[in-house]
Structures are given as structure tokens and as C-alpha cells.
Amino acid sequence: MASVVYSWLNAANGSSQRNVINVTKGGSNAQIKFVFEDMGGSGGNIDYGLWSPPYTVKINSNGEIPWTLNTSEVPQRVDLKSLLIHELGHVFLGGGHTGYSGSCMHTFDSYAVRRSIGWCVENVTHDYYDPPKNVTLYNSFGGNGLMKVDGSQYSIPSSGKTFYWRQSNFPHTLEAVNNQNVDGYVWVFYKWVKGSSHYDNNIVVTINPPASSTVNYTANFDPTYTVNFKNSFPGVGNAGTIKVNGSTYNVTTPDFSVESGNTIAAEAPYQQYNGIYYTFSSWSAGGSNPRTFTPAVNTTYTAYYTGSLQPVTxxxxxxxxxxxxxxxxxxxxxxxxxxxxxxxxxxxxxxxxxxxxxxxxxxxxxxxxxxxxxxxxxxxxxxxxxxxxxxxxxxxxxxxxxxxxxxxxxxxxxxxxxxxxxxxxxxxxxxxxxxxx
Ligand SMILES: [Zn+2]
CATH class of the missing domain: 2.60.40.10 (Immunoglobulins)
Structure with missing residues (x-):
């Protein structure tokens, strides 16, 4: 314990300071306290130690943690010195964990020996002068979508994708990928949201380092519904023509796309097909003819008809x-x-x-x-x-x-x-x- 304290004192102040610290057991006026305490926990859900600011380091003595000072027993046992170095790092350096994996000031890893201090100091110093920013990117539709970041395309899971960028590394560019086909819908971009506030309507945006250590950006999309029109002629089925947005189409033409909130107008015309004259009877979705539809899912609208005959010529x-x-x-x-x-x-x-x-x-x-x-x-x-x-x-x-x-x-x-x-x-x-x- 004393050697760990001296290590940090050396790193922080130089070797001349080492003699001013006395390490005693049960001392009431200690400048740094080490407390063994049953902090509970079991299995993988254990707090090994805790820095209790400003100067108390707690070590979990719940009876389940196989502490050791022999590094050759790691990872079967947990290196107490690595833990003390970590917790004292909080005391001497202030602040939290570094993003550098492998650093003694990364989140404590019970399977690793991390007794080296010098590199930790560098990590934390680097973090102080050029703080890392966690930028998490989302697409509003969830699902597995895409986004371009600094010109390269990434897949964006529904849980978001986080980039760790140093402050000096900004700005970065984000580009929404328009017309993505995800979960059966084509998604049309309409705006960026930063945190929970509107940010920009351009598909490509530049982002600067946030004041806080974390920020998120969400590319917002509207779904585009696939709309299909069919006729139903008695005994014949889907045949003939239909008018969509003023133009006449065969009912076998490709689907139409309607962005969420938009409408599509259709008219089931009186028509002749294979010698029979067909008159509109009803829509599968109800309503009069012609009518305007506002789809909210991928939809097929069917026009039901009744047939009639004209006299022969x-x-x-x-x-x-x-x-x-x-x-x-x-x-x-x-x-x-x-x-x-x-x-x-x-x-x-x-x-x-x-x-x-x-x-x-x-x-x-x-x-x-x-x-x-x-x-x-x-x-x-x-x-x-x-x-x-x-x-x-x-x-x-x-x-x-x-x-x-x-x-x-x-x-x-x-x-x-x-x-x-x-x-x-x-x-x-x-x-x-x-x-x-
Ligand atoms: Zn910690």
C-alpha cells in the first residue's frame, strides 16, 4: 500500500516528497485512507474498489474477491496493486477514466495487471488538454441503416454508433443517406437533430466539438410507403386500367411511392375490358370515386367493379x-x-x-x-x-x-x-x- 502511494507521489511530485508521507495502520489523521469494506456484489456484478472523494479509497472485502499481490496468479486472482493504483489515480489526477484501453485509468479490469503509472498520467493529461468527445450517431428509423461520416459510409445500428474524437480532431462531416430501404420502407431524409433540438435541414452537415463530453446527432427520415392499385372485375380479377394522379396506368404497372403525410389521388374509370363494360362499385378502403388516399403503411387499394354489356354492333x-x-x-x-x-x-x-x-x-x-x-x-x-x-x-x-x-x-x-x-x-x-x- 505504501509502495503504491509512493509510486503516485513520485509521479506527481518527484522523489523528494516521499518521506513526508507516513503510512500507518488505523491512523486517525491519515491524509489518504484505505478502507477494507464489504461492498457486496457477486458473480460479474462486483465493485472491486471505489474512490470516495476526496481521499478515501475503499477496497471490497466481500469475501468473494481473490485478491493477490502476485501478478503470476492473474487472471485467476485479482491484482490488488493494480486496483490501488487505479483508485489512487482518481485521488492524484482527479477526474474519471480515460478512453485509452490498457491504461491503469481505463475502467478497472480485474483480469489485467496495470501497475504502470507513467502512461496513465500521459493518458489523463492528454484527456485534460484535448478531451475526447463521444459523438453518437442515429438514424430516426432505428433498424440497421447507413450514414456517411467524413466521407466514409458506416452502418448505424438502432443503438447508435459512437465515435471517440479528440477535441482537436474536429470538425467532422455527417451525411445522411437518403432513400434507404430499411424494414420494408424507403426512408426520405428531412432534418438533423442534435440532442433533442433541431440542428440542420441539409443532408450534409459539419459538426464542431461539443461543450460536453458526449453529444448525439440523429438523421431524421420519413417513411415512404409503397402503394399499389388493383382492379377487381368479377370472375376476372385484376385487369384493366386505373387513373393515378391524373394519368392512366395499367393495373400491372410498378408500385407508387408516397412519402408519409402525402396523398395520392386515384380514379377507377368506367372502362371496357375484353368485351365487358366495367363500372366502379367500391374501394377496398371505402370512400367515393375518385378519391384521395393518405397511406400510413405499405398498401394495396383495390377498386371493385360490376360488369355490363352493350348491345352488339x-x-x-x-x-x-x-x-x-x-x-x-x-x-x-x-x-x-x-x-x-x-x-x-x-x-x-x-x-x-x-x-x-x-x-x-x-x-x-x-x-x-x-x-x-x-x-x-x-x-x-x-x-x-x-x-x-x-x-x-x-x-x-x-x-x-x-x-x-x-x-x-x-x-x-x-x-x-x-x-x-x-x-x-x-x-x-x-x-x-x-x-x-
Ligand atoms: Zn475508477
Whole structure:
């Protein structure tokens, strides 16, 4: 104990002072007291010693610490002299621990022998004249992000990354890494915070040595949400187009990005897809159409639709007098669409009868021949109306009625001429033809 005190006295004052200190046991007027005291603790959670300012050094005598003065027994035992040198360092040098690992004035290491004083004095002196500053850097999103420090990129864990810089070593530059993809979001930089105060809005900032020994800087980011739009056509699923922020996109286009707090406008337009006309019904997120969305997570917005059919486009409903009536149309491209052929007849001086369903024709059909009626070149007998009505089995819907009258189209007028002209098709006998046109 005395030798440790003398070592420090030598280091602090020179050898001439050594004789003025008397080390005695139990002295009441000691200038430096060493106290063995049960300070508790067990396992790895032990205070080996304690400097109790200004001049008391406590040594833990809890019965568990295997103190030794024989350095060859370290690390199985704990070197008491290393501890005393450390604690007396607090007394003679004042202040706390140095950042130099290996120094006797680094945090006490029970597994090490640190009896050299000279280097400790250098460490502490260096710390005094050029104090180390602990600068801890964070990204506001936590997670494992990035930051550029003095031009080099570092990963920044959620617990922050600390740099130990001497005061003379400042300034340093910090650069936020914009548009980082972390935890499923793209993060957009917006400001720096020093401690808990706003610091700067520039992505690159210069930092000077802080007054205190520690400081932290946080690069603040907003998440950018990935937004996806889909249509839901009954029995078809996601197809067609959608308007986003005024432009029309296929629903299979890439996702949109929306920064937190911003909005995105969408419109589910009335549209035709594969022969079916689709009308907006509802959004998965509710609300009217068009509408503005303010996403708060990565989101898919689905527009639900209902389908409808338009009447077929008739391309021809006239022909030479005396030939069976032929109606032609543009087929619907959707192979789940069939055509239901309806007919109404009005005999001269009579009233309209029907409609009668004459046939249901497959999707690829583009004309129908009515062997029961013939064109004529003058209106002297009958008027006939036809409706080639598309039917879509997936949604069980039909087009609205749309009749063409085989009448006055060019010079041809339908007539009930089968009997008179003998042009009735051979598969129909005169006698069995119940309602010739
Ligand atoms: Zn200490």
C-alpha cells in the first residue's frame, strides 16, 4: 500500500516528497485512507474498489474477491496493486477514466495487471488538454441503416454508433443517406437533430466539438410507403386500367411511392375490358370515386367493379328480296358471351307479337339466318324486329334490349311472302309453317 502511494507521489511530485508521507495502520489523521469494506456484489456484478472523494479509497472485502499481490496468479486472482493504483489515480489526477484501453485509468479490469503509472498520467493529461468527445450517431428509423461520416459510409445500428474524437480532431462531416430501404420502407431524409433540438435541414452537415463530453446527432427520415392499385372485375380479377394522379396506368404497372403525410389521388374509370363494360362499385378502403388516399403503411387499394354489356354492333340487316333474313354483327371478344336471338313480328294490320327466343348462338358467331322470314322489296305485309342480345354467363347479365327493324332499309322491306313466292326454305313445309312472316 505504501509502495503504491509512493509510486503516485513520485509521479506527481518527484522523489523528494516521499518521506513526508507516513503510512500507518488505523491512523486517525491519515491524509489518504484505505478502507477494507464489504461492498457486496457477486458473480460479474462486483465493485472491486471505489474512490470516495476526496481521499478515501475503499477496497471490497466481500469475501468473494481473490485478491493477490502476485501478478503470476492473474487472471485467476485479482491484482490488488493494480486496483490501488487505479483508485489512487482518481485521488492524484482527479477526474474519471480515460478512453485509452490498457491504461491503469481505463475502467478497472480485474483480469489485467496495470501497475504502470507513467502512461496513465500521459493518458489523463492528454484527456485534460484535448478531451475526447463521444459523438453518437442515429438514424430516426432505428433498424440497421447507413450514414456517411467524413466521407466514409458506416452502418448505424438502432443503438447508435459512437465515435471517440479528440477535441482537436474536429470538425467532422455527417451525411445522411437518403432513400434507404430499411424494414420494408424507403426512408426520405428531412432534418438533423442534435440532442433533442433541431440542428440542420441539409443532408450534409459539419459538426464542431461539443461543450460536453458526449453529444448525439440523429438523421431524421420519413417513411415512404409503397402503394399499389388493383382492379377487381368479377370472375376476372385484376385487369384493366386505373387513373393515378391524373394519368392512366395499367393495373400491372410498378408500385407508387408516397412519402408519409402525402396523398395520392386515384380514379377507377368506367372502362371496357375484353368485351365487358366495367363500372366502379367500391374501394377496398371505402370512400367515393375518385378519391384521395393518405397511406400510413405499405398498401394495396383495390377498386371493385360490376360488369355490363352493350348491345352488339349490327353490321348488316338487309339482303336481296326473296332470300331468308340474315342479320350480321360484330362478335364480342369475350368467349363467355353468347347471343340470344329474339324476334318480334307485326303482321299487316295486326299488332306486335313476341318477342320469341329463336336461338342461342356461341361466342364466335357473327350472323344469324332466319329461315322463317324473307326479305322483300316492298312493304306489303309484315314488319320484323330482331334483337341479337349478348349474354355474359360469368356475371349472369345481358345487354339491354336493342331492336333492329327489318324495314325500309334501302329498298328492302320484309314481307310475308313465303307462301306467295314459293321461296320458303325446303326444310319447312307449307303446311307445317305456323307463322310465316
Ligand atoms: Zn475508477
Amino acid at each position: 349490327i353490321t348488316s340487316y338487309s339482303g336481296p328480296a326473296g332470300t331468308p333474313v340474315v342479320i350480321s354483327w360484330v362478335p364480342n371478344p369475350n368467349n363467355n358471351v353468347v347471343y340470344k336471338v329474339h324476334r318480334k313480328i307485326k303482321h299487316q294490320s295486326g299488332t306486335w307479337t313476341g318477342p320469341d327466343l329463336l336461338a342461342t348462338l356461341p361466342n364466335t358467331t357473327s350472323s344469324y339466318t332466319d329461315n322463317g322470314c324473307m326479305f322483300t322489296n316492298g312493304y306489303t305485309n309484315d314488319l320484323i324486329k330482331y334483337d341479337i342480345r349478348p349474354y355474359y354467363s360469368v356475371e349472369n347479365i345481358s345487354a339491354p334490349e336493342s331492336w333492329v327493324t327489318v324495314f325500309g332499309n334501302g329498298t328492302f322491306v320484309p314481307k310475308r311472302i313465303a307462301i306467295a313466292s314459293g321461296l320458303l326454305p325446303t326444310e319447312n313445309s307449307l303446311g307445317s309453317y305456323p307463322n310465316p312472316c
